[in-house]
Amino acid sequence: MIHGELPQENAATGALRELFGAAAVPARITYGHNRECSIDVSEPEFDLAIPYLASRKFVLISLFCVEGFRKEAQYSLLYVFERKGSILILVRNLTGNRTTSIASVFPSATWPERECRDGFGIEFDGAFDTRRLFLHETFPAGFHPLKKTVPDTPVKTSDTISTAEEYPFRKMSGEGIYQVPVGPVHAGIIEPGHFRFSVIGETVFNLEIRMFYTHRGIEKLAEGKDPRDAIKIAEAVSGDESAANATAFCMAVERLSCITVPDRAWYLRTVFCESERICSHLGDLSGMLTDVAFALGASQFAVLRELMFRENEKLSGSRFLRGMLCIGGVSRDIPDDTLAGFREFLVQFRKQYKVGLSIVLSTPSVIDRFSTTGVIKKQLLRPLNITGPAARASGGRVDVRVNHPYGIYDRFVPKPQPLKDGDVLARFTVKAAEIMDSLDLLEQLLAAIPEGSVRSEEPVQDGHALALVESARGQSLCWIRIKDKKIDRYKVRTASYCNWLAIEHAVPGNIIADFPVINKSLNLSYAGTDL
């Protein structure tokens, strides 16, 4: 942490100056390695800051609890805000386990507050939703697994759920409204989640989602581990985002330990992350086409995706690029002829991709199904903190690679092309364009990759740091605190966690048969949400 002078005037420091006075600012703020400002606030200051930040269009991108972060308080809540590429963290130190909710001002606090309640037993007064989140009904009452006093050992859960204990979905009533419950086990080969549709005729009137069926205790699992042994945990957050989440994890540890990653390692990491983005987007394009029964187009992209997986295997030995990231760089170098082979592959790949895309874009029946389906309105982006391609398809100019460049993205700048319509077609088009953009980036990276070492052996130190990366689905946030060389707290918030709530707004008004394609167009990771 750096104390003292402001590194740069930005929206966050400006807000703090107005809130707490110019004199108080330099003395109280600490700056993270991401140039994020962090400030401890008293309750009256917090109450003052929240409406102010809301009026200044700050977005609440994360809220989480840390135990033992400050000596004077057992629990500290960290509220992470973003505005125009600047990050502001308000640290609220709690006396006891009761505090106030901000979910009515910042709706994106709803899930995190429920999460803090499940994890640490913190009660939020004034919260409009106090149902459990990641601990479902079978977990015993009063069990809060993220507390330091609770060991990470097997728990006795109940085998049945009585009718009285069933999760209370929001009640929808009215003439002709009926319910369609779907999940957690779905018809396809996909992850588990529950969708509760309230339908009038064929049209969805309301959709409520319930997640966290694959809650595996990732955050607790990392605690007490040597950071070098925990990368496989970061990779397991979500299979198709292994490289992105591992990059975020490594970046946070490197920042708090002041480790400098060699240039060649950053090139390789960026190659992995962009390849991963291409794989993920190809799966989405293929999936969207499958869901409108256009098999010809779907199989084009599925073939390309398989080819890309095979290239991943050639590069890293893993089709999901696992085991390559390590703290300080990458675990092993990739020979130049392998990289040259990959470069040649990409030339062919690009040609084939263009053919596939032209088939789709010249098929009116596909365009007809995509267009005006599942619209996400732009005004939802900020309150719900919608991120990634989903936000860019609704006119949002958000991309961590551009707004908070990390690694070598300041030298290799992606060119996101936001669209305005916010429908399935816009998301399809944005993702299709991003594949081309990633191909351009890969081309430039492979042409310019320098010689040199791929790993720094500097030691891990104690401290805490925040890292943001742009995964295929959008902004992925990772906050790590290391104490006595071991992980004390690992907080992950993937893009899916933010975007899931968007689907509740995108689906109503559409017919139920369009739900799969809307869901696929957002391509949300259940595992990355449930942790």
Place this chain on the structure above:
Amino acid sequence: MVNAFSCLVKKKVTETRPIPGEEIEKLGREIKREIDSRFGHSLAIRELDAGSDNAAEIELNNLSNAFYDVERFGITFVASPRHADVLIVTGAVTHNMEIAARKTYDAMPSPKFVVAVGDDACDGGIYKGTYAVRGGVDTVLPVDLKIPGNPPTPVQILTGLLALMQKAKNKS
């Protein structure tokens, strides 16, 4: 407007399949032979994610892409456990999925087989002994075969399915 004549003379929209590996073809032929003789030409698989990180799901989906196209060997992925011969379970079984996993298994008609796919499904993997999971699939359901891997590749999954067919033969 579609001209009926042009449909006759126009070249058909088709292309050659990507050249599959001989390994897959050989494996496929063997599986098909087993399925034909034991399962009446069709093996119906229901997939259940009981706490996976979605990598295994991606590989299972990949079995249907043009490189593997396992339907030609008689393998189909079905939408309901009531139509299934085999339940493929991925992930360490979480407490939040445990009841659903049991219900899915109970809904299958007998005889039925359970295959655990991936390291976490085999024995709990990195989640073994933690608060959120029950453990490997065998802590909840009777498992007939385990296919390890993080995640196993499509070829490894196919190899596993062949082993299951042979096991089923010995069992009966």
